[in-house]
Amino acid sequence: MxxxxxxxxxxxxxxxxxxxxxxxxxxxxxxxxxxxxxxLYYHHxxxxxxQRLDRLNALLPTLDYYIDNEDGRNSTNFQFVxxxxxxxxxxxxxxxxxxxxxxxxFSFIDPEHQDKLTKMRNIxxxxxxxxxxxxxxxxxxxxxxxxxxxxxPTDEKEDVDASLKIDKYTSVTPKQGEAxxxxxxxxxxxxxLTVGSLxxxxxxM
Amino acid sequence: MxxxxxxxxxxxxxxxxxxxxxxxxxxxxxxxxxxxxxxLYYHHxxxxxxQRLDRLNALLPTLDYYIDNEDGRNSTNFQFVxxxxxxxxxxxxxxxxxxxxxxxxFSFIDPEHQDKLTKMRNIxxxxxxxxxxxxxxxxxxxxxxxxxxxxxPTDEKEDVDASLKIDKYTSVTPKQGEAxxxxxxxxxxxxxLTVGSLxxxxxxM
Numbered sequence: 250m251x252x253x254x255x256x257x258x259x260x261x262x263x264x265x266x267x268x269x270x271x272x273x274x275x276x277x278x279x280x281x282x283x284x285x286x287x288x289l290y291y292h293h294x295x296x297x298x299x300q301r302l303d304r305l306n307a308l309l310p311t312l313d314y315y316i317d318n319e320d321g322r323n324s325t326n327f328q329f330v331x332x333x334x335x336x337x338x339x340x341x342x343x344x345x346x347x348x349x350x351x352x353x354x355f356s357f358i359d360p361e362h363q364d365k366l367t368k369m370r371n372i373x374x375x376x377x378x379x380x381x382x383x384x385x386x387x388x389x390x391x392x393x394x395x396x397x398x399x400x401x402p403t404d405e406k407e408d409v410d411a412s413l414k415i416d417k418y419t420s421v422t423p424k425q426g427e428a429x430x431x432x433x434x435x436x437x438x439x440x441x442l443t444v445g446s447l448x449x450x451x452x453x454m
Numbered sequence: 455m456x457x458x459x460x461x462x463x464x465x466x467x468x469x470x471x472x473x474x475x476x477x478x479x480x481x482x483x484x485x486x487x488x489x490x491x492x493x494l495y496y497h498h499x500x501x502x503x504x505q506r507l508d509r510l511n512a513l514l515p516t517l518d519y520y521i522d523n524e525d526g527r528n529s530t531n532f533q534f535v536x537x538x539x540x541x542x543x544x545x546x547x548x549x550x551x552x553x554x555x556x557x558x559x560f561s562f563i564d565p566e567h568q569d570k571l572t573k574m575r576n577i578x579x580x581x582x583x584x585x586x587x588x589x590x591x592x593x594x595x596x597x598x599x600x601x602x603x604x605x606x607p608t609d610e611k612e613d614v615d616a617s618l619k620i621d622k623y624t625s626v627t628p629k630q631g632e633a634x635x636x637x638x639x640x641x642x643x644x645x646x647l648t649v650g651s652l653x654x655x656x657x658x659m
Binding site: 276279280285286288289290292293295296297299300301303304306307308327328331341345348349351352355397398399401402403404412413414415 | 481484485490491493494495497498500501502504505506508509511512513532533536546550553554556557560602603604606607608609617618619620
């Protein structure tokens with residue numbers, strides 16, 4: 250169990266580095282925007298990622314605490330349950346970051362930015378697949394309390410029409426160097442978080 | 455105190471209506487997008503507002519509970535503290551919605567959409583000013599526990615350079631038909647949540 254929390258910390262530290270790098274890319278676009286629309290657009294994405302950074306900075310000390318204190322890790326400990334639910338929201342945050350990076354790839358078209366943004370989006374895509382597997386495991390070990398409202402992207406909702414989704418986000422891509430369950434095993438063993446995405450995958454593929 | 459929670463419920467029900475209306479405006483743009491970039495852009499904003507809707511739907515029953523149960527309203531009740539912190543995050547959510555609507559005003563330029571979006575953005579701007587005043591009051595009454603990481607927009611942060619902010623979001627606009635404290639009173643009586651914005655207002659004006 251502790252190993253999953255250590256993996257989560259590694260993911261959050263990695264994405265924090267990504268946020269700082271991404272904010273550095275956005276900043277000159279905000280400051281040198283050609284009009285109010287462009288300025289608002291880049292400011293808006295910058296602000297959302299800065300907010301995610303604030304959330305991660307608040308979450309990490311609690312995560313570290315429960316890495317060191319196994320006794321508190323149970324589904325009746327309100328603070329621990331809140332941590333699990335906050336982690337679930339940061340799962341959505343990683344998906345959202347992936348979309349911010351993919352949007353940026355359309356507007357930062359010089360080779361240097363393309364290379365930097367592509368590396369960041371691939372790392373984020375891998376980390377997103379990993380955090381989903383970890384959350385399924387945490388839900389199985391802690392009575393499903395990690396499920397939080399607002400943790401499932403539109404792309405993975407079973408009750409949303411495929412016409413509103415983006416295909417590449419509805420399909421599950423195995424993380425390199427990480428043992429990922431096959432879809433069949435997933436459907437058998439996991440909770441709502443990924444079953445939705447797998448069903449959608451069938452619909453849109 | 456109860457009246458503030460009733461006002462919050464009214465704000466959240468109003469913004470839920472706004473989310474549904476906004477999603478209805480975005481949906482045809484997603485479905486009829488001219489290319490992948492446009493489709494991802496509208497999908498992305500749709501998904502963020504749908505997530506906010508999920509969060510509000512989860513928050514409202516707890517808010518209703520504490521409207522009916524005054525006894526539980528204290529800064530040592532973990533569930534109540536979490537409610538206050540979730541409300542603080544929804545303050546950021548309202549600011550974010552305001553930016554989504556202002557972005558939409560640049561791209562939905564026909565008179566009908568302009569009229570509908572302008573009405574929604576003005577209601578949202580008023581509700582945002584109101585929720586800030588309510589949160590300051592809640593923080594004063596409950597030992598500041600309503601302060602949550604990720605509740606302060608870049609526009610209102612004191613440690614962020616004005617070159618990264620949007621002027622109209624850093625200034626405090628009085629809410630129509632609502633008695634709002636003067637900036638002077640605000641600086642005297644309120645906590646960080648709005649002091650920052652007022653300081654920024656001076657810097658950028």
